[in-house]
Amino acid sequence: MTRPTLHMVPETVWEGRNPVAPYLPAAYPQDGFIHGTDGDEAMVATANRFYRDDPQAFLVLTVDLDATGSPWQFDDPEQRYPHIYGPMDPTAVLEVRALVRDADGTFTGIAERD
DSSP, rough: OOOEEEEEHHHHHHHOOOOTTTTTOOTHHHHEEEEEEEEEEHHHHHHHHTTTTOSOOEEEEEEEEESSOEEEEEOSSTOEEEEEEEEEOOGEEEEEEEEOOOSSSSSEEEEEOO
């Protein structure tokens, strides 16, 4: 059984990593966890809230929380934003999709990659 969540990552970071090494985002040292977001709609809203002005291409990873190899928990009362407290095993990534945006930078959805 899987417990999926979504994680947003710059495309250059994901494509440039060692594919067999555990994954930690650049913000991990300051945040202390890997951010997760439950649901496509919530992910698009999060992307617009924090990254609308960042022009780089972003990907959305569908992650099996129970396969990350690290503990996870919800720290928000709505229980929509799970946090992974440690590195993520790359085999926990079930799917990689692209965040789609308009010319003005607004994220509009998530789509299969070409």
